[in-house]
Amino acid sequence: MNACYDLHCHSTASDGTLTPVQLVARAAEAGVDVLALTDHDTTEGLLEAIAAARSAGLCLVTGVEISVTWAGQVVHIVGLGFDPGNPALQAGLAGLRRFRDWRAEEIGRRLAKSGIPGAYEGARGYSNGHLISRTHFARFLVEQGYSADMRKVFKQFLTRGKPGHVAGEWAELDQAVGWIKDAGGQAVIAHPARYGMTRTRLRRLIGEFQEAGGTALEVVSGSHSRDEVFTMARHSRDFSLCASVGSDYHGPETPWAQLGRLMPLPDNAVPIWHDWSISKTQALA
Ligand code: AMP
Numbered sequence: 022m023n024a025c026y027d028l029h030c031h032s033t034a035s036d037g038t039l040t041p042v043q044l045v046a047r048a049a050e051a052g053v054d055v056l057a058l059t060d061h062d063t064t065e066g067l068l069e070a071i072a073a074a075r076s077a078g079l080c081l082v083t084g085v086e087i088s089v090t091w092a093g094q095v096v097h098i099v100g101l102g103f104d105p106g107n108p109a110l111q112a113g114l115a116g117l118r119r120f121r122d123w124r125a126e127e128i129g130r131r132l133a134k135s136g137i138p139g140a141y142e143g144a145r146g147y148s149n150g151h152l153i154s155r156t157h158f159a160r161f162l163v164e165q166g167y168s169a170d171m172r173k174v175f176k177q178f179l180t181r182g183k184p185g186h187v188a189g190e191w192a193e194l195d196q197a198v199g200w201i202k203d204a205g206g207q208a209v210i211a212h213p214a215r216y217g218m219t220r221t222r223l224r225r226l227i228g229e230f231q232e233a234g235g236t237a238l239e240v241v242s243g244s245h246s247r248d249e250v251f252t253m254a255r256h257s258r259d260f261s262l263c264a265s266v267g268s269d270y271h272g273p274e275t276p277w278a279q280l281g282r283l284m285p286l287p288d289n290a291v292p293i294w295h296d297w298s299i300s301k302t303q304a305l306a
Pocket residue numbers: 036061088153154155156171172175176271
């Protein structure tokens with residue numbers, strides 16, 4: 022049987038609800054053979070995940086999901102298989118977390134002005150000493166009854182034109198790809214069908230990503246429909262890029278996204294792991 026890969030998920034080090042240890046245990050239960058932990062803008066959970074993976078007998082690939090602003094829009098670039106000790110990568114991620122710290126306070130101030138007090142403190146509570154994401158604000162707002170559920174809350178409060186929206190000032194595309202590559206890793210455009218881009222704009226993004234040295238598109242994502250998977254597989258072939266696979270799992274609260282429960286890659290896609298040697302993934306585990 023083919024190995025089960027899940028190369029995109031989150032822990033409590035960013036906006037997931039399971040600790041790295043719990044996440045690895047759940048992945049092992051779900052039959053995942055090769056897992057990448059890809060928290061937003063931090064590698065904080067990796068050491069714990071590596072240790073847990075060693076005892077659970079699965080391969081853990083180092084990962085991160087970097088926030089990027091490209092042509093005025095936020096896109097996410099996943100890094101896989103890099104050296105987490107790389108100073109340039111860590112300096113880049115630290116810069117993004119400084120922006121997150123400021124942004125979290127600014128979101129709190131804006132929500133306070135619109136009649137919602139205590140949101141910064143609430144979100145900080147949910148983040149439990151780790152970085153603060155909009156997801157933590159969303160949990161606070163739902164918990165306090167300002168919004169019915171996690172889907173509605175983003176639309177009502179946290180996206181462009183809404184009271185808690187603050188424009189992102191994230192990394193540049195070639196910067197993010199550069200950090201990943203300099204650290205020995207491979208860069209992947211996360212959930213490419215989720216950006217609401219026209220075909221022309223998406224292909225411009227993919228072209229610039231490829232020129233910057235990117236490796237793959239996340240062809241199979243927990244958030245892609247079947248049609249989107251086939252469309253993204255074709256884009257990956259057109260640009261001679263590889264294809265990656267990831268659930269974007271954030272925890273058991275979102276039952277529609279499960280670790281390792283993913284469509285197989287279409288036959289015309291070249292898996293990003295095609296030249297990973299077992300020894301490489303095991304060395305990382
Ligand atoms: P941030 O990087 O802090 O701006 O937060 C982005 C995160 O918010 C994403 O990684 C998702 O986990 C979550 N998110 C964004 N939009 C939505 C949405 N419409 N519904 C649910 N979660 C969302």
